[in-house]
């Protein structure tokens with residue numbers, strides 16, 4: 724049972740009305756997170772594209788091409804989400820691209836790409852519950868699920884090839 728002084732506290736009501744109190748992101752925070760993910764996905768798409776061109780094994784090529792298409796799809800989703808918030812998407816590609824392409828050994832590069840995808844998963848796991856825009860939240864959740872699936876597919880492929 725609340726005391727008279729608790730009910731009268733203006734701080735109590737202010738907190739209830741404030742979305743940030745519930746852990747939801749303000750527009751600028753969400754935009755920063757979306758731009759960071761866009762840079763990462765652009766890097767992932769380029770790494771996948773350049774790796775597809777170097778792979779010989781048809782199954783590995785098909786897998787990397789599917790991942791490239793996914794990365795391009797999420798770039799498009801993130802750009803649309805940023806625009807829906809009346810902001811301009813950035814054009815940068817994450818430094819991850821250069822780091823990945825410096826790895827000449829293709830299985831090692833695919834393993835590195837998977838670690839980048841796992842970073843994206845961790846970012847999304849923290850982000851999704853805090854997004855109050857339902858449409859953006861749904862799309863980020865789909866991106867999270869797809870990334871988990873792709874990580875598993877690449878891990879299985881590398882394990883089958885005896886190259887963890």
Ligand SMILES: [Fe+2]
Nearest residue numbers: 764767794843
């Ligand atoms: Fe990705």
